[in-house]
Amino acid sequence: MGALCRGRRTQATAPGRIDMALERNAAHASRNARPLHGGHTTEPPRRGSLTTITYMNKLSWKLWVAAGAVVAAAAGGAWWWTQARTPEVAWRTAKIERGPLQATVSASGAVNPVTQVSVGTQVSGQIKELHADFNSEVKAGQLIALIDPETFEYRLRQSQADVDAAQAAVLTAQANAAASxxxxxxxQVDLAEAKRDHERKAMLVNRQFIAQSEADKARALVDSTAEALKSAQAQQAVTEAQIKTAQANVKQRQAALAQARVDLARTRITSPVNGIVIKRAIERGQTVAASLQAPELFVIAQNLRDMQVDASIDxxxxxxxxxxQRATFTVDAFPGxxxxxxxxxxxxAAQNVANVVTYVAVIGFSNTAGRLLPGMTANVRVVTDSREGVLKVPNAALRVRLAGVEPAAGAASAADAVRPRPAEGPPDAQSAATQQQPAGGGPGGAAQELRARLRxxxxxxxxxxxxVDAIYAQARPKFMQLRDLPAEERSKARERISAEVRASIGALLTPEQKPLYAALQAEGAGRAVTRGRIHLLGEDNKPRAHNVRLGITDGTSTELVVPANxxxxxxxxxxxxVVTGAGGTGTAPAARPAGPRMPF
Structure with missing residues (x-):
């Protein structure tokens, strides 16, 4: 109970102690207070009171406001600084050049002999002798391998014996025929005698020297003898047929004998051509079996100085x-x-491998030094077309697309009006027919070039x-009328007019000129003109878009087709x-404005 009373006194006196401490602090503050202008003193709030807490809250809020103002000022200064330092766009550019250009097709293939013969066997057996090895030079008819001929020799002897037996059977049949x-x-003699006897007895019966029965017996003998003659004649025919059967059997045996001789000869494997053995697939003592497909024993290249590359073209x-067309190729064996x-x-013949369709192009070349060997991998480049002195732009310029930069509508329509799209029609007809004529009246541009080539x-x-000039003059108005047709009908109409021009030109050519004209058409078909866009950089460092027509490309540069008119x-x-990209080396950026740096 005493402890409980002491605890209660302690709790009761705690507020009193706090109040006493606050009074002492207030008195100390009043002694230290300084008078103001009006003679009043400013009494700071007492610690631990509600006034003190309110004062601290106001001070914290002011600090936060000041910090926010400083951050906003820093952001505004940074924005102003970055805007003042932003340079103009630097463009990567290149020049439109004039020079030669070659269009090529790249492919890979294998080096092979022009004539390569696979030597097999038509008979089965064991290899007894080998007379050729890798790289052996052989002549046509030379023995290069021998299959054990013992079995085939026995077959030949058996076939010979069968022939002899068949010939003996022919002799037997001939003897039987002679007996018949x-x-x-x-x-026949007996029949003649019977007939004479019957005639005598018939005469005696008329004179009544003998009885009628004797005459009847003679008549019966004549009839039986006649039937016996028929039987003998039939037997003779049978024996004659047996002779023919025996003779046919002889021919069969002789054919079997000839087959046995051929099989025996086939045991000698000989070279069918003059050449070099580039492959040997057998060893001495090996057994080869010829069933549905002849096994391959040797591969002989007829001539390694005249070879070819079988390139797979996409x-x-x-x-x-x-x-x-001219082609070049490299092999890994001789780099450089x-x-x-x-x-x-x-x-x-198309080749489809994993849904990739390719065609084989045979590239012939002379291997006089003999360095290139069959089976080497060749990287081929075929020159499909070439130009001299044409405008060309880098391919990078054709890939540039700038947002908001479009070609002028008037320039695009004017470019389209000069020349229709040759890609939709044969260049030999359409491009020539749509060229405007110069003052002299002759064809100009592509027409002049084509006319010169035809001549x-x-x-x-x-x-x-x-x-030819008259044909082009008649076709020119038709091509000009194509621009009035709907887009979906324009291509068909252009092809129809081009076909008429080609047919008209082909009709006036001689038989010797028609193949040359067909080759010229095939060459022109590969020179299709396509569309593209480039951006030229003006003096004010502003790019301007231009729709252009493109010709051949070598993978780095592309021909720029610009008609003279x-x-x-x-x-x-x-x-x-011409613009090839943004950033990097290009036009120098604008000068940065001078000014002090911000301290933050």
């Missing part, structure tokens, strides 16, 4: 490959060395040249700067 002929003769590029050849054949390559006569010819010229 003798029997027929004997019966279906998207095979339309540009033609016979006679380039070998030359030409396209000899484009095979029409030189096809050797056209003056009369034929006049007819085009409004774009004054802009799309040699030396003009």
């Amino acid at each position: 002929r003798a029997a027929v003769s004997r019966v 279906e998207s590029d095979v339309g540009r490959i033609r016979t006679g 060395q380039t070998f030359e050849g030409e396209v000899r054949q484009v095979r029409k 030189t390559e096809l050797k056209l006569t003056p009369a034929q040249l006049e007819q 085009s409004p774009e010819a004054a802009v799309l010229k040699e030396g003009a700067l």
Whole structure:
């Protein structure tokens, strides 16, 4: 109970102690207070009171406001500084150049001999002798391997014995036939005697020297003898047929004998051509079995000095490959060395591997040094087209697309009006027919080039040249009317007019000129003109978009087709700067404004 009373006194006196401490603090503050202008003193709030807490809250709020103002000022200064330092866009540029250009098709293939013969066997047996090895030079008919002939020799002897037996059977049949002929003769004699006896007895019966029964017996003998003659004649026919059967059997045996001789000869494996053995697939003592397919024993290359590369051309590029085009290739065995050849054949048999369709182009070349070996992998480049002195732009410029930069509508329509799209029609007909004529009245531009090629390559006569000019003059208004047709009908109409032009030109050519014209058409078909867009950099460092027509490409640069009478010819010229990208090396950025740096 005493402890409880002491605890209660302690709790009761605790507030009293706090109040006493607060009074002492207030008195100390009153002694230290300084008077103000009005003679009043400012009494600070007492610690631990409600006034003290309110004062601290106001001070904290003011500090937060000041900090926010400082952060906002810093952000505004940073924004102003970055805006003042932002330079103009720096463009990567290149120049439009003029020079030669080659379009190529790349492919890979294998080096193979022009004539490669696989030597097999038509008979089964064990290899007894080998007379050729890898790299052996062989002649046509030379023995290169021998299959054990013992079995085939026995078969030959058996076939010979069968022939001899068949020939003996023929002799037997001939003897039987002779006996049959003798029997027929004997019966014929008996029949003649029976007839004479019957005639005598018939005469005696008329004179009544003998009885009628004797005459009847003689008549019966004549009839039986006649039937016996028929039987003998039939037997003779049988023996004659037996002779033919025996003779046919002889022929069968002789054929079997000849087959046995052929099989025996086939045990000698000989070279069918003059060449070099590039593969040997057998060893001495090995057994080969010829069943449905002859096993391969040797592979002989007829000539390793005249070889070829069988290149796999993708279906998207095979339309540009033609016979006679120049090709170059490299092999890993001779790095840094380039070998030359030409396209000899484009095979029409498609090869589909993993849904990838390719066609084989045969590239012929001369291997006089003998360095290239069959089976080497060749990386082929076929030159499909070439240009001299054309405008060309980097391919990087054709990939640039700038937001908000579009070509002028008037320039685009003017460019389209100069020349229809040759990609939708044969260049030999459409491009030439749509060119405007110069003041002299002759064809100009592509027409002049085509006309010159027709004259030189096809050797056209003056009369034929006049007819060609007339054909183009008639087709020109038709091509000009295509722009009035709907877009979906324009392509078909253009192809129809081009076909008419080609047919008209082909009709006036001689049989010797028609193949040359067909080759010229195939070459022109590979020179399709496509569309693209480039951006030229002006003097004010502003890019301007231009729709252009593109020709061939070598993978790095692309031909720029600019007709002489085009409004774009004054802009799309040699030396003009074309945009290839943004940033990096380019036009120098604008000068940065001077000013003090912010302290934050």
